[in-house]
Amino acid sequence: MGKSLVGMVGSGVVLGSFILSVMAWMQVKESGAFEANAFTWLEVGSLHIEFGFLVDELSSLMMLIVTGIGFLIHVYSVGYMHDDVGFHKFFAYLNLFIFSMLLLVMGSNYLILFFGWEGVGLCSYLLIGFWYKNKEFGKAARKAFIMNRIGDLGLLIGMFMLFNEFGSLNYKDVLGAGLSSSYAITCICILFFIGAMGKSAQIPLYTWLPDAMAGPTPVSALIHAATMVTAGIYLVARSGVLYTASPDAMQLVMYVGLATATFAATIGLKQNDIKKVLAYSTVSQLGFMFVALGVGAYTTAMFHVTTHAFFKALLFLGSGSVIHAMGGEQDIRKMGGLKKYLPITHLTFLIGTLAIAGIPPLAGFFSKDEILTNTYYGGGSFVFIMLCITSVLTAIYMLRLYFLTFRGSFRGTREQEHHLHESPLSMTLPLIVLAILSVVGGFLGVPEWMEHKLGLHHTLNGWLGNVVHNAAHPAVTEMFEYTLLAVSIAILFILALAVRTFYISRKTLPEPDEEEIGIVKLLSHKYYIDELYDAIFVRPIQSLGTFLHDYIEKPVIDGLVNGFGRLSKSSGKLIRLLQTGNTEFYLLGMVLGIIVIFVLNFIM
Amino acid sequence: MIEILFYVLSFVSIVTGLMVVFAKSPIHSVLSLIVTFFAIAGQYILLNAQFLAIVHIIVYAGAIMVLFLFVLMLLNLNKEAEPNKDIAMKLAGVISASLLMVTLTGALHGSVVPEATLAVNTSNGLVKNLGQVLFKDFVVPFEISSLLFLAAMAGAVLLGKKHPSQITDSEIQKI
């Protein structure tokens, strides 16, 4: 098949599934959730698992995101991957990913979710290691898969506990049951959260995500920003009823989310690889979502998933466009002034930056604002303040990225400068669509004051209300909202100016790697977490392997077995000495033997 | 009368038996053994086993011992010098043999032999009776023993013959 045909088929089927998703969404809207069982996958004893699908408000939202953004990224890939020899393979993997992701969100029980869950992990592995000739890429792929598997084990055991507790893995049976808080439920929630940690890159299982940027950029956009990594959010939101019954687990989710958000944001400040910055930004944003889940704001988390999918996919695709133009260069120290060469990319990237930074009325503002509001009431002031600081950090690193890449003067080689060009239509079109979505996406969930003032509705809250709903909190005072709005706008402008002054007017550049010192070095080396993990997990296990093989297996276990052999051999050698060959000696032995037998006979 | 005869014969057989063991020259051993056999044949007669006694003398004294003598003569082994044994080994031999005797007699001492149930039949040892038992009840072992003889004969011939490859060149020239 020719490349254009492959691209058309690959994108076409995703478009088809997008259209079907829209239809499913309409059906749900009209007549509520519906379930369909394909066949009985497994029936062993009391364990009965249907290969079944459940389309309700939550899953249809995810389906729309997955297929919609998936389609855009497919289109983008046609342009981006055009010159790659693995073009066919790429689209095959990408479509396999869409399949797995849909399985994940559409399953009617936890096991089908798990199928998709591992399926997307596999596709992620295949796509990160897409350029398999590079050893480092292969390692990154392996790391991603293995870290995901650690989480998967948590999820798997959580499922066993769940089955033990409820006798079923179906969402309906589990989530419909009246729940009271119990130790088992807390355990299940924590185990599920471990699964979510792996998939959604939370502390301590987040280090794979930045490394996953080894994959082609569309992959980073689709899998490692917009869809797969939000599967953890989906899982927790889906199990919202369970989490609500376990305040302890919620606390854990919140604090882990908060820690990840802050931690990743600080690392993002000093990264110089355009994709790495975005990767840490993703980790940080996922942390935001978990904080929202931790305070019981499930729909808010889903709202942020949606808006984040728009602007983060946009940013990644934009960065892909930049990398494409730069001929594979990813270091922002060698970019600069790309505004005039890549006008469309620049504009859309700017929109994405502003959206993630939280400038009203772009999408990021609404969702982040809602998270902050919910945290204020549900999480206590410490969490709220930390999260606000993290939002500020988000704005800083994104603005830094923007200014260093697009403003100022070009710092690359002449050759690169000569090569600079705007990307083809198949790449810019998705950028434009996503930019529009990033602008208007926020109106899916407007804050309360807008509801009153402008007569708009929080569509998403109402929509998802049938599946999960936010924990109740007191009505937000308008004063608070206005303050938050004003302060955030003010801070953003000040920041924008400051960052601009720092990097553009003063032409300060991030120092080369070897000149970094102190905290800067610490940050750019990501707090040495990779090295730490290497030292406390990877190497010990490897040396344990060598140790077991060399010092336990060979001398002890095998030694014992061989010892038996040696024992019989050496005892044979010893007993052989009795055979002197001296006939009289044998005769004597015989006679003595007879005597002994007689005596024994006599005694008994 | 019979008792005296028994004791005399016993004495003779034990003494000559000891002589077999302790005689320096193998020839003396052979001769003593022949005497022992005669004494034992006398015991057989005392036991009313006349035919057995005759066969005993013919087979043992007449055939086997002659064979021994022949071999001794042929090989010219009539030397008194036998390589000396370890004194410890000798001592061990004597001690263990006596030990064996002590344990055996000790063991037999307590045993009770059931009294004979049938009336004494003095004609048991006659050829006619024995022949009947031998060819009626024991005909199969009898035939097998004849096979054994055949095999022993063949074996003895085979062993006694010089292997062709062992014949040296000088011997060939002699022929």
Added chain:
Amino acid sequence: MAILLVLIPLLSACSLLLAKGMAKSIAVVSSLINLGLTFFFLSQFNNEGGFQFGDDLIWVERLGLHFHYGIDGITLLLLLLTNVLTPIILIGSFGRKYDNEALFYGLILLMNAGLNGVFMSLDGLLFYIFWEITLLPIWFICAIWGGHDRIRITLKFFIYTFAGSLLMLLALIYVYLQTPGIHSFDITALYAVKLTAAEQCWIFWGFFAAFAIKMPVWPFHSWQPDTYTVSPAPGTMLLSGIMLKMGIYGLIRWMMPLAPAALKDSGQIAIWLSIAGIVYAAIIAIRQQDLKRVVAWSSISHVGLIAAGIMTATTAGLQGGMLQMLAHGINVVGLFLVIEMIEQRLNIRDMSLLGGIAKPAPKLAVLFMIIMLGSVAVPLTNGFVGEFLLLNGVFQFGIWAAAIAGLTVIFCAVYMLRIYQLTMFGETNQLTATTPDVNPREFWLLAILCVPVLFFGFYPQPLLDIARNDIENLLKIIAVSN
């Protein structure tokens, strides 16, 4: 009727020696006939429980020996595995020229006969006899056509497994002597014997010794990595693909029903041993350089999980164990086939010297990937279903046991991806740059193996249905005796 499965390969093995020139074709035809027969039995099989297609001939009346055999669901699954894999192993061996072909293929057929016999026999002594018969051909295969240092290694293998099975024989005879009237080795008579808890404990360990060495369960495994490595590829495949299932089958058919009370205490120790083996073998597998050795250690790890799951005596554990036996058999044979193909092409198995084979041999890379994923137990491959059920069974035994056994999920990914990456990914080097891709024979072999890997991952229920009632009955026997 079912005895044909033993007789056909046996007679073909004899005829091989007469018609030496046609060794290959006779062997393949015979194994295919067996395959067809197995499918015939499958089509006629009634899964309501109980033994079918069998017969009960009196063998030595005074000793109560019967030539009693039959097929139930558990047996059928294993026959399916044996007779599907045998032709694949046979055809897979055509890539290499073996000296004295007739003997080689004859021994493989003999192996096939013995394995079918083990799985079908319903008389204790008959089982033991077949059990030992299988040891001989495989030992000859390994000792004649093996690699470096084969005599020492295979002798160890032989003596070790033989010593284990003698303990089993002792246990069998003990139970036999407890049968009322004229003693009998018949399975129903043996099941009916009531033993005290202390006796059952001894019986349990007697059987366990034999089965644990055969599988092998930690710490009775030390013969296995060396033997797998040194054996010729078909020998390794027979050992790992089918023969180790004999041990697991023995657990199900003989050990657990004969010593059910011992499962409570001794069984716990045995389960923990198996679980220890999972982690131990996996950690060692991570550090191995020889491809065959990695798969050998991984096999110990996988089998540990199967043994642990089965000894929990839960429906999930037993069903999972049955499925995983099939899955492991198929996957491990696939892996060894791939390794053999690499070895035939490049003459090495050391991973540090390989790399980048995906470029010159993309088809091989894809097929290897599918089989590897099955082995890693990614959902929707056959490996996952069994692993899921087994871990579920182990979970019912204890949550910590499940957590530790579950580490296999992680470690298996670590070492499998490692071998895949080191062989297939990366830059090609001088050696691997011109690796030829699979030829049609190899392609179809691997492709046929990939079919069940994917199909039974998607739809495992047909396999589960085959043995469902027999497993329930077995569990009832175990429960009643308690």
Added chain:
Amino acid sequence: MPISIDHYVYLSTVLFCIGVMGVLLRRNAIVLLMCVELMLNAVNLLMAAFSTHFNDPSGQVFVFFIMVVAAAEVAVGLAILVMVYRHAKSVDIGLFNKLKG
């Protein structure tokens, strides 16, 4: 029967033990063979005694069989000794140490 069976038992025990002692003491292989004959005769005597005691002729038949075996044994044994002598010019049993382990 004036002489009790016990007497015969003791007599043959003594003779047997003398035979054993000879086997243990001597090194000349031919003398060893003779001592074995002595032991066999001790047993024969016992057989005959019991045969008379129980009035059962089979005991005597057994004695015949033992004689047969003894004769065969001597024939073969002496043939072997002749062979050995040809080889080693001696019949000392110290030579028979080829079975040394």
